[in-house]
Amino acid sequence: MSVITIERKVLEKNDEIANINRTLLKENRVFTFNLVSSPGSGKTSILEHTVDHLKDKIKLGVIEGDVQTDLDAQRIARHGVPVVQIVTRGGCHLDAPLIRDAINKLDIRNLDVLVIENVGNLVCPANYDLGEEVKVVVISTTEGDDKPLKYPAMFRNASVLIINKIDLLPYVNCNIQELIKNALQINPKLEIFETSCTSGAGIESWCGWIINRASK
């Protein structure tokens, strides 16, 4: 028997392209974050509110990832910012080559912030670097307070946690203090925002974080 030593990362091609994306975005001074969550946590709704709040202050662009349809891109486009839809046709996550192609369709010289809305999934997107600066994970109160413990890799890799649908807290079985405790147990460095897209609560302070990061 003969043995060939390899010692290569399985996702090295993805990581190489992610680094190229990151360099290109940094050279153009575009602050980029990767928005991840389960399906239905409210990523697109948060983005719609974010765009409305920020579009007169900074230049935003959006890359939308979905398994099927361009419905989310249509929703974002109605708010008057450039958006590119990626349809993965069954793929459960975005990868760096898909983002490279999407970036080429955007005028990044003319952007301050790029938001990548990933496919709704808390597993695979944790492993695929896209070239973003940070990951922002969204969890909604309807998903229960134990979610960070069930998906530790994603919560460990994220820098920001948005707890969405806080207007529903009186009606759902979710203890927000327990949720925050669980999230910080996985990642004590998480910055946390509590939002509701129905009442608009918390959107302003979340948008303040974006402006702060974009101006660094």
Next chain:
Amino acid sequence: MSVAKNILDIVHEHIRPEDETKVSSIILKVGELSGIVNESLEFCFSTLVHNTPLNKAKLIIQTIPISAVCNSCNQISQLEYGVFFCEKCHSSDIKLISGNELQIEQIELED
């Protein structure tokens, strides 16, 4: 499935086409935090190599535990899945040193 495809792409870069039928195993290091379900990866891999010259190749997965060094007391802890604090001083200010691996270590060929 895309992970299994990436593994095969790397194997093809190292093995000449005429040697593919000799590949007996591919040794893979998989960290417990890598998000890989071994059975799913093995299934995807076997589906991709079915009826190809690589159909005798077995995927051998070595699971790598999650471990971390404490930034407060320098203790190295082996962590259970989802528990992120130092086993000695219980500080949560720790740096992961293993558990995220997803790497092909070696390929074994029959003579």
